[in-house]
Amino acid sequence: MIIATTATCCIAALATAGVVIRPFQLPEAVWAVAAAALLVVSGLLSWSDALAGIGKGTDVYLFLTGMMLIAEMARQEGLFDWLAALAVRQAKGSPRRLFALVYGVGIVVTALMSNDATAVVLTPAVFAAAVAAGAEPLPFLLACAFIANAASFVLPISNPANLVIYGRAMPQLSAWLAQFGLASVVSIVMTYVILRLTQRRPLAATTLVASVAQPRLGRGGVLIGTGIFAIALVLLVCSALDVQLGFPTFICAALVAAVARLVSRSPLLPVLRQMAWSVLPLVAGLFVVVEGLQRVGIVGALSTLIHTTVAHSVAAAAWLSTAVIALACNLMNNLPVGLMTGSVLAGHPLPPQVSAAALISVDLGPNLSVTGSLATILWLIALRREGVALSAWRFLRLGLVVMPPALILSIAVVMLTT
Numbered sequence: 508m509i510i511a512t513t514a515t516c517c518i519a520a521l522a523t524a525g526v527v528i529r530p531f532q533l534p535e536a537v538w539a540v541a542a543a544a545l546l547v548v549s550g551l552l553s554w555s556d557a558l559a560g561i562g563k564g565t566d567v568y569l570f571l572t573g574m575m576l577i578a579e580m581a582r583q584e585g586l587f588d589w590l591a592a593l594a595v596r597q598a599k600g601s602p603r604r605l606f607a608l609v610y611g612v613g614i615v616v617t618a619l620m621s622n623d624a625t626a627v628v629l630t631p632a633v634f635a636a637a638v639a640a641g642a643e644p645l646p647f648l649l650a651c652a653f654i655a656n657a658a659s660f661v662l663p664i665s666n667p668a669n670l671v672i673y674g675r676a677m678p679q680l681s682a683w684l685a686q687f688g689l690a691s692v693v694s695i696v697m698t699y700v701i702l703r704l705t706q707r708r709p710l711a712a713t714t715l716v717a718s719v720a721q722p723r724l725g726r727g728g729v730l731i732g733t734g735i736f737a738i739a740l741v742l743l744v745c746s747a748l749d750v751q752l753g754f755p756t757f758i759c760a761a762l763v764a765a766v767a768r769l770v771s772r773s774p775l776l777p778v779l780r781q782m783a784w785s786v787l788p789l790v791a792g793l794f795v796v797v798e799g800l801q802r803v804g805i806v807g808a809l810s811t812l813i814h815t816t817v818a819h820s821v822a823a824a825a826w827l828s829t830a831v832i833a834l835a836c837n838l839m840n841n842l843p844v845g846l847m848t849g850s851v852l853a854g855h856p857l858p859p860q861v862s863a864a865a866l867i868s869v870d871l872g873p874n875l876s877v878t879g880s881l882a883t884i885l886w887l888i889a890l891r892r893e894g895v896a897l898s899a900w901r902f903l904r905l906g907l908v909v910m911p912p913a914l915i916l917s918i919a920v921v922m923l924t925t
Contacts, residue, residue, distance in 0.1 A: 539792025560798030569753030734763030833872025
């Protein structure tokens with residue numbers, strides 16, 4: 508058993524390293540899928556268990572597919588270019604105002620459509636805005652990445668990991684806001700303040716054009732924009748009714764895309780070809796790796812550790828959970844860690860302070876590294892599509908400054924108010 512546990516942990520570590528370093532410039536999905544295949548071929552995980560692990564991500568796959576579809580439609584219908592010109596005009600030549608505007612829009616998009624939507628939908632629009640304004644885009648793109656995680660526990664729908672953690676035991680919206688409302692405000696404000704300080708020099712060196720020509724938005728773009736708001740409303744209703752979000756997101760996005768293509772009389776196939784489909788096998792591979800870790804007792808050991816600590820001190824258990832889960836998210840991504848955390852929470856009831864600290868750690872802790880959350884990986888893929896290069900080490904150096912204060916204060920607030 509010790510050999511199997513060690514081998515499984517090594518494979519999981521190699522998968523994470525592959526996703527971070529991307530040897531030979533191969534896509535992130537290659538390493539996650541290779542790790543999953545290696546677990547099965549080596550006999551560490553059976554085919555049936557691997558398929559069970561893949562099946563646990565069905566709702567997430569549907570959710571991501573819907574979001575990627577609507578984002579690519581928005582790109583091709585010119586909605587991003589239109590929004591970019593609008594943002595530049597509102598900034599009135601001030602890079603600081605544009606930075607705050609991007610961050611504020613990121614809060615709204617993350618809260619109402621999920622942090623993955625911020626990565627997939629908002630990031631291309633922000634890049635287009637920066638280019639249109641003649642500015643270096645990286646500071647504004649970083650605002651997208653950090654707010655995607657900092658605001659991801661404003662609402663239950665703000666992060667797919669929330670769905671994974673709570674499953675069908677998701678608190679009602681009123682209870683959620685009472686527990687996480689103030690902590691999410693602290694997370695958002697602290698992240699903004701520190702990120703803004705770290706970006707003061709590049710922003711001071713940036714010169715924006717005062718205005719750009721506002722392109723005309725066609726009927727297809729108007730439909731896509733309207734569809735995005737409609738999807739946000741549907742997700743809020745589904746959250747209030749405790750309905751899983753993947754299928755509604757996929758159906759709504761498919762309907763909006765179909766209607767928009769009918770109106771513009773253009774085929775849907777070019778849109779499907781441009782979508783980042785590699786994200787789906789990446790997520791599936793991570794789910795299989797987590798299944799392997801569960802089978803060798805890693806989740807059980809974590810559960811025992813937390814429950815033993817709770818018996819001595821609830822506060823100590825909350826802080827221990829924060830440290831372990833935040834670190835684990837950055838080592839192997841918060842979606843599979845959220846799945847393991849959900850298994851721990853479902854096993855035996857934990858004090859609300861501990862479960863709340865665990866959720867915030869899964870949501871906000873990933874702001875440390877590019878592998879921390881699926882949203883950050885999607886954001887990185889979006890940057891590559893635009894030709895923007897950012898090393899994992901550079902992001903880590905920034906994350907070490909931005910994430911810990913926001914996480915510590917958010918946990919302190921939720922412990923005082925829960």
